[in-house]
Amino acid sequence: MAQTMTEKILSAKVGKPVTPGDFILAEADVAYAHDGTAPLAIKVMEENPFMYRVAHPERVALVIDHASPPPHLQAARAHTLMRRFARRFGVRLYDVGEGICHQVMAESGLVRPGSLVLGADSHTVTLGALAAFATGVGSTDIALVFAFGATWLRVPEAVRGVITGTPSPAVSGKDVVLDLLRQVGADGLTYKAIEFVGDGLRHLSVEQRMTVSNMVVEAGAKAGIFPADDVLLSWLGDGARPLHPDPAAEYVDEVIIDLSSLEPLIAEPPNVDRVKSVTDVEGVEVDQVFIGSCTNGRYEDFATAARILRGRRVREGVRCIAVPASRRVYVRLLRDGIVQELARAGCFVAHSTCGPCIGAHLGILDAGEVAVSTSNRNFPGRMGHKDSRIYLASPATAAASAVEGVIADPRRYLS
Amino acid sequence: MRVKGRAWVLGDNVSTDHIISGKYKFKAISSLEAMLPHLLEEVIPGFSEKVRPGDVIVAGRNFGMGSSREHAPRLLKMAGVGAVIAKSFARIFYRNAINIGLPVIEAREIPNITDDGDTIVVDLSEGVVANLSKGVRERFRPFPEEVVEILRAGGIVEYIKEHGWFPWAGSTG
Numbered sequence A: 001m002a003q004t005m006t007e008k009i010l011s012a013k014v015g016k017p018v019t020p021g022d023f024i025l026a027e028a029d030v031a032y033a034h035d036g037t038a039p040l041a042i043k044v045m046e047e048n049p050f051m052y053r054v055a056h057p058e059r060v061a062l063v064i065d066h067a068s069p070p071p072h073l074q075a076a077r078a079h080t081l082m083r084r085f086a087r088r089f090g091v092r093l094y095d096v097g098e099g100i101c102h103q104v105m106a107e108s109g110l111v112r113p114g115s116l117v118l119g120a121d122s123h124t125v126t127l128g129a130l131a132a133f134a135t136g137v138g139s140t141d142i143a144l145v146f147a148f149g150a151t152w153l154r155v156p157e158a159v160r161g162v163i164t165g166t167p168s169p170a171v172s173g174k175d176v177v178l179d180l181l182r183q184v185g186a187d188g189l190t191y192k193a194i195e196f197v198g199d200g201l202r203h204l205s206v207e208q209r210m211t212v213s214n215m216v217v218e219a220g221a222k223a224g225i226f227p228a229d230d231v232l233l234s235w236l237g238d239g240a241r242p243l244h245p246d247p248a249a250e251y252v253d254e255v256i257i258d259l260s261s262l263e264p265l266i267a268e269p270p271n272v273d274r275v276k277s278v279t280d281v282e283g284v285e286v287d288q289v290f291i292g293s294c295t296n297g298r299y300e301d302f303a304t305a306a307r308i309l310r311g312r313r314v315r316e317g318v319r320c321i322a323v324p325a326s327r328r329v330y331v332r333l334l335r336d337g338i339v340q341e342l343a344r345a346g347c348f349v350a351h352s353t354c355g356p357c358i359g360a361h362l363g364i365l366d367a368g369e370v371a372v373s374t375s376n377r378n379f380p381g382r383m384g385h386k387d388s389r390i391y392l393a394s395p396a397t398a399a400a401s402a403v404e405g406v407i408a409d410p411r412r413y414l415s
Numbered sequence B: 001m002r003v004k005g006r007a008w009v010l011g012d013n014v015s016t017d018h019i020i021s022g023k024y025k026f027k028a029i030s031s032l033e034a035m036l037p038h039l040l041e042e043v044i045p046g047f048s049e050k051v052r053p054g055d056v057i058v059a060g061r062n063f064g065m066g067s068s069r070e071h072a073p074r075l076l077k078m079a080g081v082g083a084v085i086a087k088s089f090a091r092i093f094y095r096n097a098i099n100i101g102l103p104v105i106e107a108r109e110i111p112n113i114t115d116d117g118d119t120i121v122v123d124l125s126e127g128v129v130a131n132l133s134k135g136v137r138e139r140f141r142p143f144p145e146e147v148v149e150i151l152r153a154g155g156i157v158e159y160i161k162e163h164g165w166f167p168w169a170g171s172t173g
Protein backbone atom coordinates (compact mmCIF):
# COMPACT_ATOMS: atom_id res chain seq x y z
CA MET A 1 0.00 0.00 0.00
CA ALA A 2 1.19 3.52 -0.79
CA GLN A 3 2.61 5.20 2.31
CA THR A 4 3.36 8.69 3.57
CA MET A 5 6.83 9.29 5.04
CA THR A 6 5.25 9.15 8.48
CA GLU A 7 3.79 5.71 7.77
CA LYS A 8 7.07 4.49 6.27
CA ILE A 9 9.15 5.55 9.24
CA LEU A 10 6.74 4.26 11.88
CA SER A 11 6.05 1.01 10.00
CA ALA A 12 9.77 0.31 9.89
CA LYS A 13 9.92 0.95 13.64
CA VAL A 14 7.30 -1.63 14.53
CA GLY A 15 8.10 -4.07 11.73
CA LYS A 16 4.62 -4.08 10.22
CA PRO A 17 2.50 -1.62 8.22
CA VAL A 18 0.80 1.00 10.34
CA THR A 19 -2.05 3.33 9.42
CA PRO A 20 -3.20 6.64 10.93
CA GLY A 21 -5.05 6.17 14.20
CA ASP A 22 -3.04 3.10 15.27
CA PHE A 23 -1.50 3.26 18.72
CA ILE A 24 1.98 1.78 18.61
CA LEU A 25 4.89 1.15 20.90
CA ALA A 26 8.05 2.22 19.08
CA GLU A 27 11.72 2.18 19.86
CA ALA A 28 13.43 5.59 19.70
CA ASP A 29 16.69 6.17 17.85
CA VAL A 30 17.45 9.38 19.69
CA ALA A 31 16.07 10.82 22.92
CA TYR A 32 17.02 14.09 24.58
CA ALA A 33 16.03 16.66 27.15
CA HIS A 34 17.27 20.08 28.22
CA ASP A 35 17.67 21.91 31.50
CA GLY A 36 14.02 22.96 31.50
CA THR A 37 12.69 19.41 31.19
CA ALA A 38 15.47 17.01 32.21
CA PRO A 39 15.29 17.78 35.96
CA LEU A 40 11.66 16.61 36.17
CA ALA A 41 12.49 13.53 34.08
CA ILE A 42 15.40 12.68 36.34
CA LYS A 43 13.19 13.23 39.38
CA VAL A 44 10.59 10.81 38.01
CA MET A 45 13.34 8.24 37.46
CA GLU A 46 14.81 8.72 40.92
CA GLU A 47 11.44 8.40 42.60
CA ASN A 48 10.72 5.16 40.77
CA PRO A 49 13.63 2.78 41.27
CA PHE A 50 12.35 0.44 38.53
CA MET A 51 12.94 3.32 36.11
CA TYR A 52 16.33 4.35 37.42
CA ARG A 53 18.15 2.88 34.43
CA VAL A 54 19.05 3.87 30.88
CA ALA A 55 18.32 1.28 28.20
CA HIS A 56 20.55 2.68 25.46
CA PRO A 57 22.94 5.34 26.76
CA GLU A 58 24.37 5.90 23.28
CA ARG A 59 20.99 7.16 22.06
CA VAL A 60 20.45 9.61 24.91
CA ALA A 61 21.60 13.21 25.26
CA LEU A 62 21.13 15.96 27.83
CA VAL A 63 21.63 19.54 26.70
CA ILE A 64 22.18 22.59 28.89
CA ASP A 65 20.75 25.43 26.84
CA HIS A 66 17.72 27.11 28.38
CA ALA A 67 19.22 29.00 31.31
CA SER A 68 22.82 28.75 30.23
CA PRO A 69 25.25 29.77 31.63
CA PRO A 70 23.10 29.64 34.78
CA PRO A 71 21.64 33.08 35.55
CA HIS A 72 20.46 31.97 39.01
CA LEU A 73 21.10 29.34 41.63
CA GLN A 74 18.12 27.15 40.72
CA ALA A 75 19.39 26.80 37.17
CA ALA A 76 22.88 26.00 38.45
CA ARG A 77 21.35 23.27 40.58
CA ALA A 78 19.44 21.84 37.64
CA HIS A 79 22.66 21.70 35.67
CA THR A 80 24.46 19.91 38.48
CA LEU A 81 21.68 17.33 38.57
CA MET A 82 22.04 16.77 34.82
CA ARG A 83 25.81 16.42 34.94
CA ARG A 84 25.54 13.88 37.73
CA PHE A 85 22.94 11.88 35.83
CA ALA A 86 25.00 11.95 32.63
CA ARG A 87 28.07 10.66 34.47
CA ARG A 88 26.12 8.00 36.34
CA PHE A 89 24.65 6.49 33.16
CA GLY A 90 27.26 7.40 30.57
CA VAL A 91 24.93 9.46 28.41
CA ARG A 92 26.05 12.44 26.31
CA LEU A 93 26.01 15.80 28.00
CA TYR A 94 26.23 18.98 25.99
CA ASP A 95 27.28 21.53 28.55
CA VAL A 96 27.06 25.33 28.67
CA GLY A 97 27.78 26.93 25.28
CA GLU A 98 27.56 23.76 23.16
CA GLY A 99 24.29 24.95 21.74
CA ILE A 100 20.52 24.73 21.64
CA CYS A 101 19.38 21.12 21.87
CA HIS A 102 17.71 20.82 18.46
CA GLN A 103 20.69 22.34 16.66
CA VAL A 104 23.16 20.24 18.62
CA MET A 105 21.21 17.11 17.73
CA ALA A 106 21.15 18.06 14.04
CA GLU A 107 24.94 18.42 14.14
CA SER A 108 25.52 15.28 16.21
CA GLY A 109 25.18 12.77 13.40
CA LEU A 110 22.75 10.75 15.54
CA VAL A 111 19.69 11.81 13.57
CA ARG A 112 19.31 10.04 10.23
CA PRO A 113 16.63 9.88 7.54
CA GLY A 114 14.03 7.49 8.95
CA SER A 115 15.03 8.00 12.58
CA LEU A 116 12.44 8.23 15.33
CA VAL A 117 13.52 11.17 17.47
CA LEU A 118 11.91 12.10 20.78
CA GLY A 119 12.83 15.24 22.63
CA ALA A 120 11.42 16.73 25.79
CA ASP A 121 10.75 20.02 24.05
CA SER A 122 8.02 21.07 21.66
CA HIS A 123 10.50 22.25 19.00
CA THR A 124 11.95 18.76 18.57
CA VAL A 125 10.00 18.86 15.29
CA THR A 126 12.98 20.85 13.93
CA LEU A 127 14.68 17.55 13.14
CA GLY A 128 11.98 16.65 10.62
CA ALA A 129 14.17 18.63 8.22
CA LEU A 130 16.53 15.61 8.31
CA ALA A 131 13.74 13.28 7.12
CA ALA A 132 13.27 11.97 10.64
CA PHE A 133 10.01 11.53 12.51
CA ALA A 134 10.83 13.92 15.32
CA THR A 135 8.34 15.01 17.94
CA GLY A 136 8.19 16.66 21.32
CA VAL A 137 7.08 14.80 24.43
CA GLY A 138 6.81 15.51 28.15
CA SER A 139 9.18 14.73 30.98
CA THR A 140 7.55 11.43 31.99
CA ASP A 141 7.62 10.31 28.37
CA ILE A 142 11.26 11.09 28.00
CA ALA A 143 12.03 9.42 31.33
CA LEU A 144 10.35 6.27 30.04
CA VAL A 145 12.28 6.45 26.78
CA PHE A 146 15.52 6.89 28.70
CA ALA A 147 14.68 3.94 30.94
CA PHE A 148 13.10 1.50 28.48
CA GLY A 149 14.07 2.83 25.03
CA ALA A 150 10.50 3.04 23.76
CA THR A 151 7.38 5.12 23.79
CA TRP A 152 3.75 4.92 22.70
CA LEU A 153 2.54 6.96 19.77
CA ARG A 154 -0.63 7.43 17.84
CA VAL A 155 0.17 7.28 14.14
CA PRO A 156 -0.89 10.69 12.82
CA GLU A 157 -2.76 11.55 9.66
CA ALA A 158 -0.59 13.54 7.30
CA VAL A 159 -1.11 16.77 5.40
CA ARG A 160 0.79 17.43 2.20
CA GLY A 161 2.66 20.75 2.11
CA VAL A 162 3.44 21.49 -1.51
CA ILE A 163 6.23 23.99 -2.02
CA THR A 164 6.53 25.36 -5.53
CA GLY A 165 8.30 28.14 -7.40
CA THR A 166 11.48 30.12 -6.83
CA PRO A 167 11.90 32.59 -3.95
CA SER A 168 13.19 36.15 -4.34
CA PRO A 169 16.43 36.99 -2.46
CA ALA A 170 14.80 38.58 0.61
CA VAL A 171 12.56 35.55 1.21
CA SER A 172 13.70 32.58 3.33
CA GLY A 173 12.48 29.60 5.33
CA LYS A 174 10.93 31.85 7.99
CA ASP A 175 8.64 33.47 5.42
CA VAL A 176 7.71 30.01 4.15
CA VAL A 177 6.57 28.82 7.55
CA LEU A 178 4.84 32.12 8.38
CA ASP A 179 2.89 31.68 5.16
CA LEU A 180 1.97 28.16 6.27
CA LEU A 181 0.78 29.50 9.65
CA ARG A 182 -1.22 32.22 7.93
CA GLN A 183 -2.97 29.57 5.87
CA VAL A 184 -3.69 26.94 8.53
CA GLY A 185 -3.86 28.95 11.79
CA ALA A 186 -2.53 28.21 15.27
CA ASP A 187 -4.32 24.85 15.62
CA GLY A 188 -4.72 23.94 11.96
CA LEU A 189 -2.44 20.92 12.10
CA THR A 190 -3.22 19.59 15.59
CA TYR A 191 -2.31 15.88 15.93
CA LYS A 192 -1.22 15.77 12.27
CA ALA A 193 2.10 15.42 10.53
CA ILE A 194 2.90 17.71 7.64
CA GLU A 195 5.14 16.40 4.88
CA PHE A 196 6.79 18.77 2.44
CA VAL A 197 7.10 17.97 -1.25
CA GLY A 198 7.32 19.91 -4.49
CA ASP A 199 9.72 21.44 -6.98
CA GLY A 200 10.38 24.40 -4.69
CA LEU A 201 12.23 22.20 -2.19
CA ARG A 202 15.48 22.46 -4.12
CA HIS A 203 15.58 26.16 -3.23
CA LEU A 204 15.38 25.43 0.47
CA SER A 205 18.66 24.54 2.14
CA VAL A 206 18.66 22.13 5.07
CA GLU A 207 19.13 25.12 7.40
CA GLN A 208 16.02 26.79 6.01
CA ARG A 209 14.09 23.54 6.19
CA MET A 210 14.96 23.38 9.87
CA THR A 211 13.34 26.80 10.29
CA VAL A 212 10.20 25.50 8.59
CA SER A 213 10.04 22.24 10.53
CA ASN A 214 10.77 24.11 13.77
CA MET A 215 7.58 26.14 13.57
CA VAL A 216 5.10 23.53 12.36
CA VAL A 217 4.39 22.93 16.05
CA GLU A 218 3.02 26.48 16.18
CA ALA A 219 0.16 25.06 14.10
CA GLY A 220 -0.12 22.12 16.51
CA ALA A 221 1.63 19.61 14.22
CA LYS A 222 3.16 16.46 15.62
CA ALA A 223 5.91 16.43 12.99
CA GLY A 224 7.04 18.41 9.94
CA ILE A 225 8.97 16.13 7.64
CA PHE A 226 11.10 16.91 4.61
CA PRO A 227 12.17 14.10 2.27
CA ALA A 228 15.71 12.76 2.10
CA ASP A 229 16.31 14.30 -1.33
CA ASP A 230 19.55 15.36 -3.00
CA VAL A 231 19.73 18.55 -0.94
CA LEU A 232 19.62 16.62 2.34
CA LEU A 233 21.77 13.72 1.18
CA SER A 234 24.58 16.00 0.09
CA TRP A 235 24.27 17.95 3.39
CA LEU A 236 24.60 14.67 5.31
CA GLY A 237 27.36 13.60 2.94
CA ASP A 238 27.69 10.05 4.21
CA GLY A 239 25.70 7.70 2.07
CA ALA A 240 22.32 7.99 3.76
CA ARG A 241 19.47 6.56 1.74
CA PRO A 242 16.72 8.61 0.05
CA LEU A 243 13.29 8.76 1.68
CA HIS A 244 10.23 10.06 -0.11
CA PRO A 245 6.49 9.52 0.24
CA ASP A 246 4.96 7.10 -2.26
CA PRO A 247 3.33 8.99 -5.15
CA ALA A 248 -0.10 7.56 -4.29
CA ALA A 249 0.19 8.09 -0.53
CA GLU A 250 -2.99 9.33 1.10
CA TYR A 251 -3.07 12.76 2.71
CA VAL A 252 -6.00 14.22 4.61
CA ASP A 253 -5.36 17.71 3.33
CA GLU A 254 -3.07 19.82 1.20
CA VAL A 255 -1.50 23.27 1.62
CA ILE A 256 0.29 25.01 -1.23
CA ILE A 257 3.09 27.48 -0.64
CA ASP A 258 4.24 29.34 -3.73
CA LEU A 259 7.74 30.67 -3.21
CA SER A 260 7.54 32.86 -6.32
CA SER A 261 4.78 35.02 -4.92
CA LEU A 262 6.04 35.07 -1.32
CA GLU A 263 7.06 38.38 0.25
CA PRO A 264 8.75 39.03 3.59
CA LEU A 265 6.21 38.25 6.31
CA ILE A 266 5.90 39.07 9.99
CA ALA A 267 3.74 37.69 12.82
CA GLU A 268 2.17 40.41 14.95
CA PRO A 269 1.73 39.93 18.68
CA PRO A 270 0.12 38.27 20.50
CA ASN A 271 -0.31 35.22 18.21
CA VAL A 272 1.96 33.47 15.82
CA ASP A 273 -0.73 33.16 13.16
CA ARG A 274 -1.39 36.92 12.97
CA VAL A 275 0.76 37.04 9.88
CA LYS A 276 1.06 40.20 7.83
CA SER A 277 3.19 41.38 4.97
CA VAL A 278 6.12 43.37 6.36
CA THR A 279 4.88 46.33 4.34
CA ASP A 280 1.69 46.38 6.48
CA VAL A 281 3.58 47.05 9.72
CA GLU A 282 6.59 48.96 8.42
CA GLY A 283 7.53 51.91 10.60
CA VAL A 284 6.62 50.43 14.00
CA GLU A 285 9.36 51.55 16.42
CA VAL A 286 11.61 48.84 17.78
CA ASP A 287 13.56 48.63 21.07
CA GLN A 288 15.23 45.26 20.62
CA VAL A 289 16.13 43.00 17.73
CA PHE A 290 16.93 39.37 18.49
CA ILE A 291 18.58 37.19 15.88
CA GLY A 292 18.98 33.65 17.11
CA SER A 293 17.08 30.69 18.67
CA CYS A 294 16.52 27.18 17.34
CA THR A 295 14.35 28.75 14.62
CA ASN A 296 16.88 31.11 13.07
CA GLY A 297 20.26 30.87 14.76
CA ARG A 298 22.18 29.12 12.00
CA TYR A 299 25.06 30.13 9.77
CA GLU A 300 22.98 31.35 6.82
CA ASP A 301 20.83 33.41 9.15
CA PHE A 302 23.77 35.44 10.43
CA ALA A 303 25.39 35.60 7.00
CA THR A 304 22.18 37.20 5.70
CA ALA A 305 22.02 39.60 8.64
CA ALA A 306 25.67 40.53 8.09
CA ARG A 307 24.99 41.29 4.44
CA ILE A 308 22.49 43.88 5.57
CA LEU A 309 24.51 45.23 8.50
CA ARG A 310 27.86 45.36 6.69
CA GLY A 311 29.03 48.96 6.45
CA ARG A 312 25.95 50.11 8.39
CA ARG A 313 25.14 50.67 12.05
CA VAL A 314 22.43 49.40 14.33
CA ARG A 315 20.20 52.44 14.88
CA GLU A 316 20.89 54.26 18.14
CA GLY A 317 18.44 53.29 20.83
CA VAL A 318 18.07 49.74 19.51
CA ARG A 319 19.65 46.68 21.13
CA CYS A 320 20.54 44.12 18.50
CA ILE A 321 21.29 40.77 20.14
CA ALA A 322 22.77 38.00 18.00
CA VAL A 323 23.05 34.51 19.48
CA PRO A 324 24.25 31.56 17.36
CA ALA A 325 22.36 28.30 17.89
CA SER A 326 25.48 26.27 18.59
CA ARG A 327 29.17 26.50 19.26
CA ARG A 328 29.82 25.05 15.82
CA VAL A 329 27.79 27.84 14.21
CA TYR A 330 29.58 30.41 16.37
CA VAL A 331 33.02 29.13 15.38
CA ARG A 332 32.13 29.20 11.68
CA LEU A 333 30.88 32.76 12.05
CA LEU A 334 34.10 33.72 13.82
CA ARG A 335 36.21 32.06 11.15
CA ASP A 336 34.44 33.90 8.33
CA GLY A 337 34.57 37.29 9.99
CA ILE A 338 30.82 37.49 10.44
CA VAL A 339 30.95 37.94 14.20
CA GLN A 340 33.32 40.85 13.63
CA GLU A 341 30.97 42.43 11.09
CA LEU A 342 28.00 42.09 13.40
CA ALA A 343 29.93 43.45 16.38
CA ARG A 344 31.30 46.33 14.37
CA ALA A 345 27.78 47.24 13.28
CA GLY A 346 26.82 47.47 16.94
CA CYS A 347 25.33 44.04 17.67
CA PHE A 348 25.74 42.29 21.00
CA VAL A 349 27.02 38.86 19.97
CA ALA A 350 26.91 36.10 22.58
CA HIS A 351 27.77 32.45 22.90
CA SER A 352 25.02 29.98 22.20
CA THR A 353 22.05 29.88 24.59
CA CYS A 354 18.24 29.99 24.46
CA GLY A 355 18.46 33.05 26.74
CA PRO A 356 16.48 35.87 25.12
CA CYS A 357 14.00 33.56 23.32
CA ILE A 358 12.25 32.68 26.58
CA GLY A 359 13.13 35.80 28.52
CA ALA A 360 15.53 33.79 30.67
CA HIS A 361 18.39 36.27 30.39
CA LEU A 362 20.47 38.32 27.91
CA GLY A 363 17.72 40.63 26.77
CA ILE A 364 14.55 40.61 28.85
CA LEU A 365 11.93 43.05 27.56
CA ASP A 366 10.46 45.74 29.80
CA ALA A 367 6.80 46.81 29.84
CA GLY A 368 5.89 48.64 26.66
CA GLU A 369 8.96 47.55 24.73
CA VAL A 370 8.78 46.21 21.20
CA ALA A 371 11.01 43.51 19.78
CA VAL A 372 11.56 42.00 16.37
CA SER A 373 12.63 38.43 17.03
CA THR A 374 13.63 35.59 14.73
CA SER A 375 12.36 33.04 17.27
CA ASN A 376 9.07 31.18 17.17
CA ARG A 377 6.61 32.44 19.77
CA ASN A 378 5.22 35.89 20.48
CA PHE A 379 2.60 35.42 23.19
CA PRO A 380 2.54 37.98 26.02
CA GLY A 381 5.46 37.63 28.40
CA ARG A 382 7.47 35.23 26.27
CA MET A 383 10.55 37.47 26.30
CA GLY A 384 9.95 39.39 29.50
CA HIS A 385 7.17 41.69 30.68
CA LYS A 386 3.66 40.69 29.67
CA ASP A 387 3.10 44.17 28.26
CA SER A 388 6.00 43.93 25.84
CA ARG A 389 5.29 43.13 22.20
CA ILE A 390 7.10 40.62 19.97
CA TYR A 391 7.04 40.58 16.18
CA LEU A 392 8.37 37.38 14.61
CA ALA A 393 10.27 37.67 11.35
CA SER A 394 13.19 36.41 9.30
CA PRO A 395 16.82 37.33 10.00
CA ALA A 396 16.72 39.61 6.93
CA THR A 397 13.71 41.53 8.24
CA ALA A 398 15.21 41.62 11.73
CA ALA A 399 18.52 43.03 10.47
CA ALA A 400 16.80 45.63 8.28
CA SER A 401 14.75 46.67 11.31
CA ALA A 402 17.91 46.95 13.43
CA VAL A 403 19.40 49.34 10.88
CA GLU A 404 16.31 51.54 10.63
CA GLY A 405 15.11 51.36 14.24
CA VAL A 406 11.64 50.55 12.96
CA ILE A 407 10.15 47.46 11.34
CA ALA A 408 11.65 47.57 7.88
CA ASP A 409 11.38 45.76 4.56
CA PRO A 410 14.58 43.79 3.82
CA ARG A 411 13.99 44.00 0.07
CA ARG A 412 15.63 47.43 0.14
CA TYR A 413 18.87 45.72 1.16
CA LEU A 414 18.78 42.40 -0.67
CA SER A 415 18.04 42.23 -4.35
CA MET B 1 -13.99 4.72 35.02
CA ARG B 2 -16.13 7.66 36.14
CA VAL B 3 -15.47 11.27 37.11
CA LYS B 4 -18.03 13.61 38.68
CA GLY B 5 -17.62 17.21 39.77
CA ARG B 6 -18.32 20.90 39.31
CA ALA B 7 -17.37 22.72 36.12
CA TRP B 8 -14.81 25.50 35.82
CA VAL B 9 -15.29 27.12 32.44
CA LEU B 10 -12.42 28.52 30.37
CA GLY B 11 -12.16 29.82 26.80
CA ASP B 12 -10.06 28.97 23.75
CA ASN B 13 -6.26 28.73 23.60
CA VAL B 14 -5.54 28.29 27.31
CA SER B 15 -1.76 27.81 27.19
CA THR B 16 0.48 25.86 29.51
CA ASP B 17 1.74 29.29 30.52
CA HIS B 18 -1.78 30.21 31.68
CA ILE B 19 -1.94 26.94 33.60
CA ILE B 20 1.44 27.46 35.25
CA SER B 21 3.74 30.27 34.22
CA GLY B 22 7.21 29.28 32.98
CA LYS B 23 8.74 31.58 35.55
CA TYR B 24 7.99 29.05 38.30
CA LYS B 25 9.63 26.19 36.41
CA PHE B 26 12.70 26.00 38.56
CA LYS B 27 10.63 25.77 41.73
CA ALA B 28 9.58 22.32 40.58
CA ILE B 29 13.01 20.93 41.22
CA SER B 30 12.56 21.25 44.95
CA SER B 31 8.85 20.55 45.00
CA LEU B 32 5.88 20.61 42.70
CA GLU B 33 3.68 21.52 45.68
CA ALA B 34 5.43 24.88 45.88
CA MET B 35 4.00 25.74 42.46
CA LEU B 36 0.41 24.81 43.35
CA PRO B 37 -0.71 28.27 44.56
CA HIS B 38 0.21 29.66 41.13
CA LEU B 39 -1.98 27.20 39.23
CA LEU B 40 -4.17 29.10 36.73
CA GLU B 41 -3.53 32.21 38.84
CA GLU B 42 -4.04 34.68 36.01
CA VAL B 43 -7.26 33.16 34.68
CA ILE B 44 -9.01 31.97 37.86
CA PRO B 45 -7.57 33.84 40.88
CA GLY B 46 -7.38 31.56 43.93
CA PHE B 47 -8.14 28.44 41.88
CA SER B 48 -5.92 26.09 43.87
CA GLU B 49 -7.86 26.89 47.05
CA LYS B 50 -11.34 26.85 45.55
CA VAL B 51 -11.08 23.66 43.51
CA ARG B 52 -12.54 20.46 45.02
CA PRO B 53 -11.54 16.89 44.24
CA GLY B 54 -13.28 15.66 41.10
CA ASP B 55 -13.96 19.12 39.68
CA VAL B 56 -13.76 19.35 35.93
CA ILE B 57 -12.31 22.00 33.63
CA VAL B 58 -14.43 22.73 30.58
CA ALA B 59 -12.62 24.69 27.90
CA GLY B 60 -12.70 25.68 24.26
CA ARG B 61 -10.25 24.94 21.49
CA ASN B 62 -6.54 24.12 21.72
CA PHE B 63 -6.33 23.64 25.49
CA GLY B 64 -2.75 23.29 26.72
CA MET B 65 -1.07 24.98 23.78
CA GLY B 66 2.51 26.18 24.00
CA SER B 67 5.43 24.71 25.88
CA SER B 68 5.70 21.02 26.59
CA ARG B 69 5.89 21.56 30.33
CA GLU B 70 4.43 18.59 32.07
CA HIS B 71 4.00 20.55 35.25
CA ALA B 72 0.75 21.82 33.76
CA PRO B 73 -1.28 18.58 33.79
CA ARG B 74 0.51 17.34 36.90
CA LEU B 75 -0.51 20.38 38.89
CA LEU B 76 -4.10 20.16 37.67
CA LYS B 77 -4.24 16.57 38.85
CA MET B 78 -2.48 17.38 42.11
CA ALA B 79 -5.01 20.15 42.77
CA GLY B 80 -7.79 17.58 42.45
CA VAL B 81 -9.06 18.21 38.92
CA GLY B 82 -10.76 14.99 37.82
CA ALA B 83 -10.84 15.60 34.06
CA VAL B 84 -10.44 18.27 31.43
CA ILE B 85 -13.07 18.56 28.72
CA ALA B 86 -12.27 20.74 25.73
CA LYS B 87 -13.16 21.21 22.10
CA SER B 88 -9.57 20.30 21.24
CA PHE B 89 -6.21 19.88 22.95
CA ALA B 90 -2.66 20.71 22.03
CA ARG B 91 -1.07 17.33 21.46
CA ILE B 92 1.81 17.38 23.93
CA PHE B 93 -0.54 18.44 26.72
CA TYR B 94 -2.89 15.67 25.66
CA ARG B 95 -0.31 12.91 25.89
CA ASN B 96 1.25 14.33 29.04
CA ALA B 97 -2.17 14.27 30.64
CA ILE B 98 -2.73 10.62 29.73
CA ASN B 99 0.75 9.72 30.92
CA ILE B 100 0.15 11.19 34.34
CA GLY B 101 -3.39 9.82 34.60
CA LEU B 102 -5.51 12.92 34.02
CA PRO B 103 -8.48 12.15 31.73
CA VAL B 104 -8.74 14.53 28.77
CA ILE B 105 -11.91 14.47 26.69
CA GLU B 106 -12.70 16.10 23.40
CA ALA B 107 -16.31 17.20 23.24
CA ARG B 108 -18.13 19.42 20.79
CA GLU B 109 -21.32 20.41 22.54
CA ILE B 110 -20.62 20.38 26.29
CA PRO B 111 -18.15 23.31 26.14
CA ASN B 112 -20.82 25.44 24.42
CA ILE B 113 -23.54 24.96 27.02
CA THR B 114 -21.67 24.63 30.31
CA ASP B 115 -21.58 27.34 32.96
CA ASP B 116 -19.33 27.59 35.98
CA GLY B 117 -20.52 25.30 38.76
CA ASP B 118 -22.60 22.94 36.57
CA THR B 119 -22.33 19.29 37.52
CA ILE B 120 -20.42 17.22 35.00
CA VAL B 121 -20.14 13.44 34.77
CA VAL B 122 -17.70 11.59 32.55
CA ASP B 123 -17.72 7.86 31.81
CA LEU B 124 -14.44 7.02 30.14
CA SER B 125 -15.05 3.44 29.09
CA GLU B 126 -18.51 4.21 27.71
CA GLY B 127 -17.37 7.40 26.01
CA VAL B 128 -20.07 9.63 27.49
CA VAL B 129 -19.87 13.07 29.03
CA ALA B 130 -22.94 14.74 30.55
CA ASN B 131 -23.82 18.10 32.03
CA LEU B 132 -26.40 17.10 34.65
CA SER B 133 -27.33 20.71 35.45
CA LYS B 134 -28.32 21.35 31.84
CA GLY B 135 -29.51 17.84 31.03
CA VAL B 136 -27.18 17.49 28.05
CA ARG B 137 -25.37 14.26 27.16
CA GLU B 138 -22.70 13.84 24.55
CA ARG B 139 -20.82 10.84 23.20
CA PHE B 140 -17.12 11.00 22.46
CA ARG B 141 -14.83 8.50 20.78
CA PRO B 142 -13.90 6.14 23.62
CA PHE B 143 -10.20 5.65 24.34
CA PRO B 144 -8.47 2.46 23.24
CA GLU B 145 -8.49 -0.10 26.05
CA GLU B 146 -4.74 0.41 26.65
CA VAL B 147 -5.24 4.11 27.32
CA VAL B 148 -8.12 3.44 29.74
CA GLU B 149 -5.77 1.02 31.50
CA ILE B 150 -3.18 3.77 31.88
CA LEU B 151 -5.75 6.20 33.26
CA ARG B 152 -7.14 3.57 35.61
CA ALA B 153 -3.66 2.83 36.94
CA GLY B 154 -3.24 6.54 37.66
CA GLY B 155 -0.62 7.10 34.98
CA ILE B 156 1.81 5.25 32.79
CA VAL B 157 4.54 5.05 35.42
CA GLU B 158 2.11 3.40 37.82
CA TYR B 159 0.95 1.10 35.05
CA ILE B 160 4.48 -0.06 34.24
CA LYS B 161 5.34 -0.39 37.90
CA GLU B 162 2.42 -2.76 38.26
CA HIS B 163 2.74 -4.72 35.01
CA GLY B 164 6.43 -4.43 34.20
CA TRP B 165 5.87 -3.09 30.69
CA PHE B 166 3.73 -0.71 28.59
CA PRO B 167 0.17 -1.87 27.84
CA TRP B 168 1.24 -2.38 24.22
CA ALA B 169 3.36 -5.35 23.25
CA GLY B 170 6.85 -4.72 21.95
CA SER B 171 10.39 -5.70 22.63
CA THR B 172 13.15 -3.43 23.76
CA GLY B 173 14.92 -2.31 26.90
Ligand code: SF4
Pocket (backbone or CB within 6 Å): A065, A066, A100, A101, A121, A123, A293, A294, A295, A353, A354, A357, A358, A375, A376
Ligand atom coordinates in the same frame (compact mmCIF):
# COMPACT_ATOMS: atom_id res chain seq x y z
S1 SF4 C 1 15.62 28.68 21.41
FE1 SF4 C 1 13.64 29.15 22.29
S2 SF4 C 1 12.20 27.83 21.26
FE2 SF4 C 1 14.24 27.03 20.83
S3 SF4 C 1 14.58 25.45 22.38
FE3 SF4 C 1 15.41 27.36 23.18
S4 SF4 C 1 13.73 28.27 24.37
FE4 SF4 C 1 12.84 26.70 23.06
